[in-house]
Amino acid sequence: ADSVPEEKFSLKEVLITFQSCLTDNQEILTDSYVNGWRGLVRFMNSLGSIFSFISKDAVNKIQIMVTHQNGENGDKYETLQSMVKYELDNNLVDLQRRAEHPESGCRTLLRLHRALRWLELFLEKLRTSTEDSKTSVMCTDAYNDSLAQYHAWIIRKAATMAFCALPGRAAFFQTMNVGSTEQVVAMLGEAMPFISKVYEITEELYKQHNLLELP
Numbered sequence: 001a002d003s004v005p006e007e008k009f010s011l012k013e014v015l016i017t018f019q020s021c022l023t024d025n026q027e028i029l030t031d032s033y034v035n036g037w038r039g040l041v042r043f044m045n046s047l048g049s050i051f052s053f054i055s056k057d058a059v060n061k062i063q064i065m066v067t068h069q070n071g072e073n074g075d076k077y078e079t080l081q082s083m084v085k086y087e088l089d090n091n092l093v094d095l096q097r098r099a100e101h102p103e104s105g106c107r108t109l110l111r112l113h114r115a116l117r118w119l120e121l122f123l124e125k126l127r128t129s130t131e132d133s134k135t136s137v138m139c140t141d142a143y144n145d146s147l148a149q150y151h152a153w154i155i156r157k158a159a160t161m162a163f164c165a166l167p168g169r170a171a172f173f174q175t176m177n178v179g180s181t182e183q184v185v186a187m188l189g190e191a192m193p194f195i196s197k198v199y200e201i202t203e204e205l206y207k208q209h210n211l212l213e214l215p
């Protein structure tokens, strides 16, 4: 991803990253997952500094994951499946309240996972939107149906205010740098199934191990 020029990148490459997360036996590669978020954050930063409180938190979580990946036991973090197994087997996850392991891979990734649901909902709204649809409304609706339930009132307030600063649909599509509206819609249609698949597999993994409410 370093070879992609800072200014003019296409969101297509970002969304395609989520496709490369999936291994043949339906495991999810941590590296590609984190890379996908890196690209999304870069895109969000190009939308203006009003979103910086969001991107700060996202960058922070990305950094925590990278530290795990580069650590002594980095090989255990190759896939989300191996991460969950490793951290649970070695009691590296705070299950009741944040204590000895406030930055476990499991709890950190869960935050990104919840945000991925927002992305899935938002992209689907964009894909099926019409010329007079408002990005701020689509974004807010997607947020209220996903991430909002995990956020304190003050964060919900700040997020909803920031969404109002989103560019209109036409300008937003342009920033994505994918081409015409038809091309954007086609690209979203291509990328969505992979994002949904990644979300679904992660959700199932976390559910199986009772990790969906990690503090």
Ligand code: 1Q0
Residues within 6 Å of the ligand: 011, 040, 041, 043, 044, 047, 051, 053, 054, 057, 058, 111, 112, 115, 118, 123, 126, 139, 143, 147, 155, 159, 176, 215
């Ligand atoms: C373009 C608009 C971007 C909207 C992003 C929606 C997410 C809003 C989240 C706002 C909350 C951020 C402040 C911090 C919250 C944390 O308290 C919370 C919990 O963490 P913790 O450690 O306190 O338990 N953190 C989170 O919930 C994680 C939030 C991560 C957000 C990641 C957003 C990444 C950017 C995405 C830009 C995508 C633009 C996509 C457009 C695609 C168009 C085809």
